[in-house]
Amino acid sequence: MILTTAEENYLKAIYHLSDEGKKSVSTNDIAAxxxxxxxxxxxxxxxxxxxxxxxxxxxxGVHITEEGKKLALQTIRKHRLWEVFLVEKLNFAWDEVHEVAEELEHIQSPLLIQRLDAYLNFPKFDPHGDPIPDEYGDVRSRPRIQLNEMEIDQSGQIAAVKDSSAAFLRYLDKVGAYIGARIKVLDKVEFDGSLEILVDQKKTLFMSKDVASNILVLQS
Amino acid sequence: MILTTAEENYLKAIYHLSDEGKKSVSTNDIAAxxxxxxxxxxxxxxxxxxxxxxxxxxxxGVHITEEGKKLALQTIRKHRLWEVFLVEKLNFAWDEVHEVAEELEHIQSPLLIQRLDAYLNFPKFDPHGDPIPDEYGDVRSRPRIQLNEMEIDQSGQIAAVKDSSAAFLRYLDKVGAYIGARIKVLDKVEFDGSLEILVDQKKTLFMSKDVASNILVLQS
DNA sequence: TTATTTTTTTAGCCTTATCTAATTTCGTAA
DNA sequence: TTACGAAATTAGATAAGGCTAAAAAAATAA
Incomplete structure (x- = not known):
């Protein structure tokens, strides 16, 4: 099955919206x-x-089929591999890659993606910490928890972000909270749910519940 | 001025056709x-x-304008940089790159091309030996001569090919006549214009006038 | 159960890029 | 200088993707 660029984009959107545990995805949601x-x-x-x-x-509303899921995952695979390329090889900042990857993901060449994958050393996660599906659409995802749901003294590694808007990513960069950073919850304020975090055993950081809820942590 | 993908492709074709010394390019030529x-x-x-x-x-018929020439050269620059990337980094064979580069050249991101250029170490020629225009559309082209027009005992380096069909490129690969190979004309047959060539000071090669006329040599 | 609001779909139109068929223009040969 | 064939253009369709406005269906409220 070959899809046009527009069809691929719709399918990807439907896949992402389905992912959020809904039974069916509505026309309005997709339009938004x-x-x-x-x-x-x-x-x-x-x-x-x-x-x-x-x-x-x-x-x-709609349900994605198995066939559709496979195709969506192929597109997502391409998108994320290109993001790795842009960050690791071309020194893009992780908040600059999305738009370009959005174009690159539609290049039609299975060989290109195979070679790119090998060239990047078969990465399993993209620069935002999201898993890269393999050729067959399989995803190895690690169990992750929202930072705001962690308890005092628990620690882990930043694994991914839920909101990957440029503004949010820039903020994280500024405070030194990159993907892979080791963090520990030093304190939680009962009143508003804000947190005090130790980053990489040196910097402490205050963070609202809102920000923390957009950060996914791999617990350790 | 922003052009659609189709417009870019037409403009590139018109640029290439103009290049062949014609005053104006005809509708039929472009269609072909x-x-x-x-x-x-x-x-x-x-x-x-x-x-x-x-x-x-x-x-x-049509003439390309200065503005048009600049835009066409930008597209050609992108195409050739991607070809270098595919061959040098992703180990594509030089006869496999054209189709993919044809898609990649339309990605819209000046930053991407700047970074790619730097990453590839500012190459001046693509894998087929064609010059890569700089950001401003300037091309450093070296004077080149068709191999069939060289005299006995003259030597040089293979600089480019005129016919870059996959079949021709595969043939060249097979006989070891890559871009950059040092060659010397050992003999020319008056009767049919075929040549005997020494490649890299070791292999000798017989070649028809027809083949030789599609190989451009940088004389030395 | 009926009425109202929200959601979704249909109908009809626009743009880009392509095609075939018909027509117009050009250049040249008689 | 006219007539003819080749080249180029126009006219009218089609297909993808998007829009607005209107209609229809579903969900919710009274």
Whole structure:
């Protein structure tokens, strides 16, 4: 099954929205995610339904099929491999890579991706800590917990971020909270849920509950 | 001036066709080069004319403008840099890179190209020996001569090929005539113009005039 | 259960890039 | 200088992707 660039983007959005534990994904949600109008989404859902990458019942939202999941994971794999390339080889900052990867992920060449994967030494996670699916769509994901849910004295490593907006990533960079940083919860304020964190055994950092809830930690 | 992918491809074709010393490029020539129909070309020429990247007088063919030349050279720069990347970093064979580079050249990110250029160490020629324009569209091209026009005992380096079809490139690979190979004309057959060539001071090679005319040599 | 609001879809139009078929223009040969 | 063939352009379709406005269906409230 070959998809156009637009179809790939819709499918990826549907995959991500499905991931959030919902039974079915609504037209409006997809429109919001894709920054288009619901009318355009309806049209595209009909097309994706015909191609059997989603199950589409009018007025009742969509489910992604196994076939669709596989295709979405291929696109995600390409996106994340390119992000690794941009950061590790071309010295992009991790908050600058998303837009470009969004274009690069649509290049059609299985050989290119195979070679890129090998060249990057078969990375398992992208610069934001998200897992890179393998050729078959399998993902090795580590169990992760939101930083705001950790208890005092627990420690771990920053594994990923939930909000990967440029603004948030820049903030994290500024305070030295990179992916892989070792952290320990020194204190939690009952009142507002804000936290005091020790980063890499040297810097302490105050963080609102809001910020902490967007940071995923691999506990240790 | 921002061009769509299709417009970029047309402009590149017009640039290449202009390069062959013609005063103006015809609709039919462009259609042949782009593998589309003349009717599609007429339409596109109107659009490119409106964007002032070509000068278009109906029924009289087109001239590329300075603005158009600059844009075409930017696209060519991107194409050739990606080719270098694919061959040098991802171990593609030089006859496998064209299609993929054709897609990669349309990625829109000046920063990406700057970084890629630096990462590749500012290469001046692509794997086929064609010069890579700089950011401003300047090309350092070396004077080159067709191999079939060289005299007995003259020597030089293979600098580029005129026909870069996969079949021809594979043939060259097989006989060990890579870009940069040092060659010397040992003999020329008057009758059919075929040549006997010494490659890298060790291998001798017989070559028809036809093949030789597709190889460009930097004389020394 | 009916009425209202929200969500989704349909209908109809736009743009880009392509095509075929018909028409127009050019250049040249008679 | 006219007539003809080649080259180029226009006209009218199609397909993808997006839009607005209107209609229909579903969900919610009274």
């Amino acid at each position: 995610e894709m920054k288009t109008k619901p009318a355009s989404v309806s049209d595209m859902l009909r097309k994706l339904g015909e191609k059997s990458v989603i199950e589409y019942r009018k007025y009742y | 080069e782009m593998k589309t129909k003349p009717a599609s070309v007429s339409d596109m020429l109107r659009k490119l004319g409106e964007k002032s990247v070509i000068e278009y007088r109906k029924y009289y």
